[in-house]
Amino acid sequence: MIPEERQEALEGHGLTEAQDGFVLSLWGFQAAMRTARALRGQGNEEAIRMMALDASDPLRWEYARAIQIEAFSIEIHRSRI
Template sequence: MSPEDRQKALERHGLTEEPDGYVLSLRGFQAGMRTARALRDQGDEEAVRMLALDASDPLRWEFARIIQISAFTSYIHRLGI
């Protein structure tokens, strides 16, 4: 995967890469929350707990960030990289 393709994949997942790790954009947060709602609907207890938190709670952002990092990683692996 070229650096340009990697950057596009990061942007698609609402992530940027910083020296300290991945940072989630608003777009990434929204995508992560959509996934969290789908997980909640499937009975995922962690998603239920996270979505019960106030929208301004930093843990919700962290949960969405983890979801998006996982989605990005899965995407890269599906490409065989």
């Protein structure tokens, strides 16, 4: 994957890179919450707990960021195969 494709993939998941890690955009948070709702519907205990938190709770945002980082990582991995 060339750098431009990597950057496009980051943006596609609502992520930007900062000096200390990935930063989640509002769009990325919303996309992650759609994923979390689907996981909650499948009975995923972690998703159930996180979705019960207030949207402004930093832990909920961190969970959303982790979902998007995982999706980004999967996309990067698939592009190298």
